[in-house]
Amino acid sequence: MKDKALVEGILKGDETSLRQFYTLYKPRLTSYIKRKISNPEDAEEVLQDTFIATLDALRDFTYQSSLYTYICSIANHKTIDFYRKKKLKNIVFSQAPEIESLVATLTGPEEKLDEELLKTKIHDTFQKISPRYRKILTLKYIHGYSVVEIAQKLSISFKSAESQLFRARRAFILAYS
Template identity: 30%
Template sequence: MELTATTIRDELVERCKRGDSPAYQQLYQRYSKAMYNTSLRIVNNSADAEDVLQEAFLDAFRSLHDFHYRSTFGAWLKKIVINKSINTLRKRRAHFVEINEHNEDAVYALAQEETVNEEEMQYQVTEVKRAIQKLPDGYRTVLSLYLLEGYDHEEIAGILSISHNTVRTQYVRAKQKLLSIIKQGGLS
């Protein structure tokens, strides 16, 4: 039995495909805030996030003929935003520590090194966001893509063009660093 997904056509997207100028503005208004926030969580700089947002919408509008409802328009646009955000980080030379097979055990040891009772770390969302902003680019990117954007480690590895082990290591280290920042009260 073959499963098929039925995707509902978005009338606003269809109007844009037909060249309806007001529809472009409405589509931008519908998605711009969420896409800006997605980019900001990755690039950690409002000017860069604004640039990413504008470039992503320009690319999306230019490529609307390539959008065939294999996903929602929002998911398609989000992928463009994330890729552009990653490219912005690459321009800033975000460094990811590569892990090879010989030190793979170190990844697991690292995860076991320091256990923190995360239930004791109940903070408001805005405080945690401020702590995330203090993470280095590589850590913040992996943590944001995994926790906030919902990508799994394999997907993140593909997006960032790094190994699965590197993603796992970056995630573990990012989480530890984030918890350390929170424990030290470095949220102000």
């Protein structure tokens, strides 16, 4: 399937096109990202973020370059974001580990209200997605399990866990919007 037909299929919501897209680009993209990020779990996280960002940005794809080049460009931005966040976190917490508790005491009523509204929105969004997706997102983001651990916990293959996590994230984003 050519890039244009693949993109058009995905934009129309065709699940077969989405599966082909993931199957076609995942191995090359994984390799590309792992050259930039050595930790396999961090690389996997950036890979998933890249796929989600790509799906969100496909409407803007102009076919001026190959789809793979476009995806790699998004992967570069996601990799930079990853290192920027990691560096900032290391700087902040290495210089002042108590800063988190200090910030918590300084939050005013507006921030607390915003935080409560966000929690409510996330809870409502969780209720809109399937129980299977809720479970996999809970394992990943609340309990902090890796994809390997999720696969073991659910008695499924790594590939299946990876795929379900990708779909769960996408379902959550769509339900949140």
